[in-house]
Amino acid sequence: MTEVRDYSNLIGGELRPAAGGGTLDSIDPSTGRVWARVPRSTAEDAEAAVAAARAAFPKWSNLPAAARAHYLRKVAGVFAKHAQELAELETRDNGRTINETAKRDLPGMTYLWNNAAAECASAVEGRSVDFGATSLGVTRREPYGVTLGIIPWNSPISTLSAKAAFALAAGNTVIIKPAEQATVSSLRVAELLKDVLPPGALNVVSGLGEEVGDPLVRHRGVNKISLTGSVDTARIITRASADSLKPLALELGGKSPNIVFADADLDKAAVGVTTQAIFTANAGQICYGGSRVLIQRPVYDEMLHRMKEIAAGIKLGDPSSPETTMGPIVSRAQYERVTSYLEIGAKEGAELVFGGRFGAEVVADPTLTEGYWVEPTLFATTDNSLRICQEEIFGPVAVVLPFDTEEEAVTLANDSVYGLAAGVWTRDLGTAQRMFRNLETGTVWVNTFRKVMFPLEGVKDSGYGHDSVLAYTREKAGLFEF
Template sequence: MTLTTANKLKEYQNVVNGELVPASSGETVDSLDPATGEAWAKVPRSSLKDVDTIVASARQAFPAWAALSALERADYMRQIGDLIAEHAEEIAELEARDIGWVIRETTYGLIPVLKQIWYDAAGATAVASRGETVQMGPTSLGYTLREPLGVVLGILPWNSPLFTFTMKAAYALAAGNTVVIKPSESAAVSSLRYGELLAKVLPPGVLNVICGKGSEVGDALVSHRDINKVTLTGSGTTAQAIAKATAQHPKPLTLELGGKSPNIVFADANLEKAVDGITTNGIFTGNAGQLCVGGSRILIQRPIFDKMLTLMKEHIEKSIQLGDPMSPESTMGPIVNLSQYKQICSYIDIGLEEGEVVFGGRHGGAELLPGKPQFEGGYWVEPTLFRVESNAHRICQEEIFGPVAVVMPFDTEEEAIALANDTAFGLGAGVWTSNLDCAQRMIRNLDSGNVWVNTYRRVGVELPFGGVKDSGYGTDSILENTREKACVIEMG
């Protein structure tokens, strides 16, 4: 699928005004397969000239798209949902190859969610056009209008490009905006192809995708006067750069910036459910713990601490199978890129000084996948857990963004809350208890945008998703992609 000849890599292109367009310079960047470390495709290295072209395309398409009725836009959203179903196998395989997320999860987890988001956006189009009326006096009528913002820029992370692409594009489009998507240059293949598919349904220029280095095109996009909103899923460093770039021309920002999420197990919890929720669903996931809400700080009440460690090790040994992301037997894939791989390895070295290894700690394809030389150059990290006695350590405070977690004991509910909140982040938190009163108190007292009780990482269209503190603010929702206009008519 990815090779046009035995030696030539397939080249993916930007999506501009409904057409596939290379970078104006003709330059490309190799996309590396994280499982092998070898190039498997080429993506554009776009320039400032390409930024102006793609923003102009979105701006030109905006008036006609915004003028459509809610029902007309809803029909486009439903068509996209149907299109994803038709191309499900290809999309799932591209995402697995592009970022190393195992195929069993991109097929059975990701694809259904993508369809659900587009169908939900179809149902939400009417919400974006509803206003309110206010009787302001015997002869005065006040009312509000909901209007689209204009051109919305979505900046994607490299760990889950298609999910974030869909969240940022679907509701912005449903509200009547046109969209420019900027994927990470290290994980752009699936987004470029996804954009190509969507452009077959949407009018030209309504949805555009541009690939290039953040320092070369990202800054130019966020500061562009014809970009009316920026929505980012990424790092705090990137968010700071965006805030500076937009200072001269302020615009709405939605920032989802990651976390250092606590996963808290009380002694009265269902331990079997808790073990799965804090390990394979919490941090040692199919995409190797590279998720913003990864439960990387595991807090366990002291009476069950030793038992839980034993159960966790047994569960990991039984459930985690590192291997080819394209194999349905693999349950955990590699790290997305070399830079992140090196960073995670450096944190493991730090952890060896700050804590005690409960399990894991190894890395590298030759070490973890012996007898499979094709993976020796890949970015593989073993599920790793450190026991610590203090939450002040670097591995407890800094986001590692990989399959590395810390575990520490606590005695009381008050201590659990203090430990959980002792972080700059506030994106997600898990609580495992059979005591409803305790669950309610924890929900109220945890500084987190999302709290899950007796489950973890439940994210979907039914509820908003956002953070507090250094985890950002705002949500990729229908109303946050609109502005409210106040109107008064004097009839006397």
């Protein structure tokens, strides 16, 4: 029997269990079995984390930019040294395949922390305005103070890094609250960084949202909040933080359109709308996943054929195996949500083009039959008002819709409460430029998909604000007269 390891919070440079001694089981989504335990923190732990971050802030914020950059480069070195271990933990934690975590995620984190180090100087830059011989106007950028990063379960290490690295570079101290569904990799990062950063500069506290997340959000000692998560969570946080009027950055859900024009390179487009966008290594559990595929009618049948062929070649199985191309759904609750939409799509009258199976029947390995498996699924419809077209499913489920004209494509694409990202596949530069201008999204990829850019910022119900060094500073103005 595999040993179940206990992990700890990082508060004030110390590894600590939850103050009340509570723990939560971490479930391996590929097997459905407990493999680790994490702290079930409470308001007492939230208070301790805020106190530690506030105590560390004066010294950290007053460090020269070059000194903060030195610390961040040391962090980048830790990520490089422990990349394989962290990739394996992330895979076990949330089911994202090892090919994705080891070859994409962790190398990217080394780059991100080094990039944040390089941007430390921009956090202290200011402007000057000459008002005459005896008057000078100046501005300076200042850190907010203590920032809270609330991170999701689909890519914990990536979002922890984005929220911590840029905030630290700007001179803030940081508290990270991981999602309870996938906490282990974040706590292991905290262990590795315990003696790399000054005590209290980075704190990581695990637990349930209502038990430790809410006290952190409401705490007046927290000066800014950055959430990557769901719209429902964002609404809760917005209400909870209203009394202290904290600035928020909210990177939320999406129902991203992926639009294929008749002149597109269909080989590239077929991959771009399937394994690159929605039938991903983490089973489509991605905020900007291309879950609505819009195809121009002259190539509709051909594209559908190509998409089915690609979907049929996807291999579900042990996410730690390099042979596996799609992992499980992260938790039983999310699994039940995703599978419910398979029934909803059928009831709404959408055509099931491919897939639709789930559970033990889609994995061959008998040790994985209790895992949370959903095979890649394609629906087709002409009605964009269906729930499967409008609601975020957050799983390997895509809906294909035909269109005739560019104007119709824009109308269909924008007919959503979300506006996080979109993909466009065309050889025509004019079409690409018009789509870039007219699509109501924060990011538009042309002839590619899911290559992360910063800032990654949505519109409409996909949120507002982003993670960058300057976004973790505020501008102060001064006027000097002599």
